[in-house]
Amino acid sequence: MVKDATTVWSNCLHVIRENIGEQSYKTWFEPIVPTSLVNNVLTIQVPSQFFYEWLEEHYVGILKKVIFQELGSDGRLEYSIIVDRGNAANKPQTVNLPTKKIPQAVVNSYQPEHHVLRNPFDSKTIDRNYLNSQLNPNYVFDNYIEGDCNRLARSAGFAVANKPGTTSFNPLMVYGGVGLGKTHLVQAIGNHIKSHAPEKFVLYVSSEKFVNQFVESVKTNSMQDFANFYLLVDILIIDDVQFLSGKEKTQEMFFHIFNHLHQSGKQIIMTSDCPPRDLKGLEERLLSRFKWGLTADLQSPDFETRMAIIQKKMQSDGIDIPDNVIEYLAYSVDTNVRELEGVLISLIAQSSLNRKEIDLELAKGALKHIIEDVETEVNLDFIQKTVAEYFNVTLDSLKAKTRKKEIVTARQVAMYFAKEYTSHSLKSIGYHFGGRDHSTVIHSVQTVSDLIDTDKKFKASIQELQKKFKSKNS
Numbered sequence: 354m355v356k357d358a359t360t361v362w363s364n365c366l367h368v369i370r371e372n373i374g375e376q377s378y379k380t381w382f383e384p385i386v387p388t389s390l391v392n393n394v395l396t397i398q399v400p401s402q403f404f405y406e407w408l409e410e411h412y413v414g415i416l417k418k419v420i421f422q423e424l425g426s427d428g429r430l431e432y433s434i435i436v437d438r439g440n441a442a443n444k445p446q447t448v449n450l451p452t453k454k455i456p457q458a459v460v461n462s463y464q465p466e467h468h469v470l471r472n473p474f475d476s477k478t479i480d481r482n483y484l485n486s487q488l489n490p491n492y493v494f495d496n497y498i499e500g501d502c503n504r505l506a507r508s509a510g511f512a513v514a515n516k517p518g519t520t521s522f523n524p525l526m527v528y529g530g531v532g533l534g535k536t537h538l539v540q541a542i543g544n545h546i547k548s549h550a551p552e553k554f555v556l557y558v559s560s561e562k563f564v565n566q567f568v569e570s571v572k573t574n575s576m577q578d579f580a581n582f583y584l585l586v587d588i589l590i591i592d593d594v595q596f597l598s599g600k601e602k603t604q605e606m607f608f609h610i611f612n613h614l615h616q617s618g619k620q621i622i623m624t625s626d627c628p629p630r631d632l633k634g635l636e637e638r639l640l641s642r643f644k645w646g647l648t649a650d651l652q653s654p655d656f657e658t659r660m661a662i663i664q665k666k667m668q669s670d671g672i673d674i675p676d677n678v679i680e681y682l683a684y685s686v687d688t689n690v691r692e693l694e695g696v697l698i699s700l701i702a703q704s705s706l707n708r709k710e711i712d713l714e715l716a717k718g719a720l721k722h723i724i725e726d727v728e729t730e731v732n733l734d735f736i737q738k739t740v741a742e743y744f745n746v747t748l749d750s751l752k753a754k755t756r757k758k759e760i761v762t763a764r765q766v767a768m769y770f771a772k773e774y775t776s777h778s779l780k781s782i783g784y785h786f787g788g789r790d791h792s793t794v795i796h797s798v799q800t801v802s803d804l805i806d807t808d809k810k811f812k813a814s815i816q817e818l819q820k821k822f823k824s825k826n827s
């Protein structure tokens with residue numbers, strides 16, 4: 354049977370989908386179109402050079418495998434790259450798989466022409482007060498630590514920063530919980546563009562400010578000025594778009610501005626505290642536009658990223674901090690980067706106020722103030738102390754290597770309560786019990802739960818301990 358490109362690619366996708374995450378599959382594989390299969394060479398069309406490079410960097414292994422499976426050892430894959438705008442012919446360029454980078458000459462020939470938009474309005478009519486939203490020069494790529502938690506968003510952001518308005522990431526939507534680095538990242542894009550192309554009009558504005566400005570323009574009957582100003586922007590960075598929710602008139606204006614900028618090849622970058630599909634109170638037509646480009650999330654930073662962030666921050670403040678303190682802080686503060694920064698500031702303050710070197714003891718003290726505020730009253734120290742007393746073992750033995758039965762039981766119970774009553778991650782709990790790993794914590798929690806179900810005496814002990822913790826909490 355003669356194979357065709359669509360069938361071969363769909364077989365490949367089947368295997369790829371099973372081997373990578375759903376979000377990655379949607380982002381990187383759904384937009385690909387198979388275009389031809391000639392002499393055992395399958396050509397697939399990808400939306401941009403960045404897209405091609407990302408596939409090469411991250412998925413070359415699986416791609417080679419599936420091509421081998423489908424087409425045998427002489428099977429090959431070629432990419433054809435679409436360039437969004439600018440090149441008159443818009444003819445896809447093909448590149449062979451093993452080539453890591455597209456030759457610069459090829460790239461150049463496909464660069465869109467520099468986009469110059471005539472100012473459609475008389476700039477004199479524009480209220481320069483709108484220009485107040487400025488970029489923070491401290492938010493740059495150089496001090497934005499990369500990790501698994503932000504890799505896609507950061508890379509896409511960097512691509513946009515290098516070629517605003519001409520990648521397929523328009524709009525670029527970055528979403529994530531509080532303090533995870535959304536504002537830092539989008540401002541880094543703005544700063545990068547400003548430093549490489551000072552003539553571009555980069556505007557950062559919070560959605561709240563956008564709403565307030567709009568409301569003010571309605572009051573003073575100057576909506577046209579408001580619109581005129583925003584239509585001049587080359588790169589619009591709008592933070593926290595969830596704030597537009599329920600504000601219909603502002604959304605209408607934003608929709609108009611969005612369309613105009615997008616059609617003119619201007620870059621739009623947005624942030625939100627949740628993915629577009631969960632943005633309540635936003636018009637469907639606006640939401641559907643948000644999905645035109647790329648949506649990338651920021652996750653809570655993993656341990657290694659937290660370590661790197663602490664190192665970088667201390668380094669830039671010219672402060673020396675021992676490795677064991679960095680490790681301790683990175684294990685203990687696992688919620689978000691802002692909180693991590695809060696702990697560092699408190700630590701530096703205490704060190705200079707008390708004229709003490711930063712060491713583990715000082716770090717524990719600094720953390721106590723902060724963690725006790727955000728956690729329940731029952732913290733890890735209290736749990737360990739209470740459980741150790743109850744089982745009549747020493748506090749140190751909970752953290753030691755010993756496998757004596759009564760100590761193992763006490764340790765498992767303490768881990769069980771740590772999981773129940775604190776917001777520490779499994780990894781962090783393990784760390785506070787003598788550097789055990791998270792699977793030991795899972796095992797302990799499971800063992801205690803099983804014993805509660807099967808051993809009445811044990812269950813009574815747990816209930817007694819529970820009372821102590823509950824009375825402390827109330």
Ligand SMILES: Nc1ncnc2c1ncn2[C@@H]1O[C@H](COP(=O)(O)OP(=O)(O)OP(=O)(O)O)[C@@H](O)[C@H]1O
Nearest residue numbers: 496497498530531532533534535536537662690691
């Ligand atoms: N990957 C990172 N590397 C270095 N610093 C970071 C990183 N992520 C966040 N930060 C720092 O953490 C702090 C909080 O980040 P930012 O204000 O950008 O978060 P946010 O997601 O916009 O939060 P919110 O939703 O509350 O506005 C900032 O000082 C920022 O510099």
